Amino acid sequence: MSQIVFDGMSLITPDTVAAELRTAASEHRIAADNARAQLALMLQLTELRFSTGVDLEQATMRINQDLHQIRSQVSPQVWESLVPVVQDHAVSAFMMQDPFTRWSFEKPRGYSGDAQLLDFIYRHPSAQDAITAASPVGQTLYQITSASQSSAAVRERRDLLTTYVDEVGETLGGGAEVLTIAAGHLREANSSAALRNGQLARWVALDQDPLSVGSMMRDFAGTAVEPMDGSVAGLLTDTYELGQFDFVYAAGLYDYLPRKVAIRLTKKCMQMLKPKGTFLFANFAAGIPDDGFMETFMNWSLLLRSEEEMWDIINASVDRNTVDAHVYHGDNRNIVYATIRKND
Ligand SMILES: C[S@@+](CC[C@H](N)C(=O)[O-])C[C@H]1O[C@@H](n2cnc3c(N)ncnc32)[C@H](O)[C@@H]1O
Structure with missing residues (x-):
């Protein structure tokens, strides 16, 4: 019997995501050869547009749309075969001038979606050196990619999380206990009034990357934040004695978790x-406009989920009679959220 590997890094490679996608049956809407020819033409046109340097933004947005369209028209298997075609093209080398795209593609921390990558999206000062070192074209490309809809959604998610934590802090006064799973650099804490005003008894922030845990230790020394080097695997095997919380959440994690692991983690949370505590998990939404760009130029594959798939995880994890559950999209529609509140 095959075993699911739970550990942090092993969960978050394009290969594992592709393997999950391969299992989804899907009809071939346009033939592979046809798609390949279309793609070659689009890339050639993009190369031409980039070489004239007339309007980088328009050219980048155009290839973003083209990739999204092709991706939506072919089976996951055909799309998988097209990804290297894009990655090996001269347009890809051009895109690498963008420090955000390059970081995503090269994965300096050895896995996809690390907290430093998120700092490019947050436009956080920690990314500034890499941006300053980029070519003028790279800097323009970064302006474009960090303004994409998916990037805006991640910033919206950060702000939403701050709001949730602040509400818990406001409601419970000084005794609120919060757990963040896959906390990264915990940027949502930077503007948290509850943290600032001492309304949190503790904010445990768990991540599997020691560099990110170190960053939180520096940034939040002397506050209620308790950075913790730990993993989903550790949680699922009851390795830690964390106690209980009023609010538990995971953002930027479920996008890498196959259904079975997502359900096990939801049960554990x-x-x-x-x-009356609440658990929240977020996931990039199925059909986002930047999916093709992310999976090719950025080599950043995610398990995108629909509202139905979020409900499926909830329904497989809890007795709906004992909770109040909601699934909703953020305002910009690129991220879908699930909240599950215990009735008692
Ligand atoms: C996309 S980042 C999200 C960071 C943060 N939540 C945010 O929204 O900015 C994903 C984070 O998940 C962490 N991570 C990935 N797999 C994990 C696992 N199995 N256990 C714990 N952390 C994990 C990574 O180290 C990384 O910091």
Whole structure:
């Protein structure tokens, strides 16, 4: 019997995501050869547009749309075969001038979606050196990619998380306990009034990357934030004695978790809630406009989920009679959120 490997890094490679996608049956809407020919033409046109240097933004947005369209018209298997075609093209080398795209593609921390990558999206000062070192074209490309809809959605998610934590802090006064799973650099804490005003008893922030845990230790020394070097695997095997929380959440994690692991983690998180506590998980939404660009130029594959797939995880994890559950999209529609509140 095959075993699911839970550990952090092994979960988050394009290969594991592709393997999950391969299992989804899908009809071939246009033949592979046809798609390949279309793609070659689009890339050639993009190369031409880039070489004239007339309007980088328009050219980048155009190839973004083209990739999204082709991706939506072919089976996951055909799309998988087209990804290297894009990655080996001269347009890809051009795109690498963007420090955000390059970081995503090269994965300096050895896995996809690390917290430093997110700092490019947050336009955080920690990314400034890499931006300053980029070519003028690279800097323009960064302006474009960091303004994309998916990037805007991640900033919206950060702000939404701050709001949730602040509400818990406001409601419970000084005793609120929060757990963040896959916390990264915990940028949502930077503008948290609850943290600033001492309304949190503790904010445990768990991540599998020691560099990110170190960053949180520096940034939040002397606050209620308790950075913790830990993994989903550790949570699922009851390695830590964390106690219970009023609010548990995971953002930027479920996008890498196959359904079975997502369900196991959801069950575990529900067990870690106090009465009336809330668990939230976020996931990039199926059909986002930047999916093709991310999977090719950025080599950043995610398990995109629909509202139905979010409900499926909820329904497989909890008894719906004991909770109040909601699934909704953020305002910009690129990220879908699930909240599960214990009735008692
Ligand atoms: C996309 S980042 C999200 C960071 C943060 N939540 C945010 O929204 O900015 C994903 C984070 O998940 C962490 N991570 C990935 N797999 C993990 C696992 N199995 N256990 C714990 N952390 C994990 C990574 O180290 C990384 O910091």
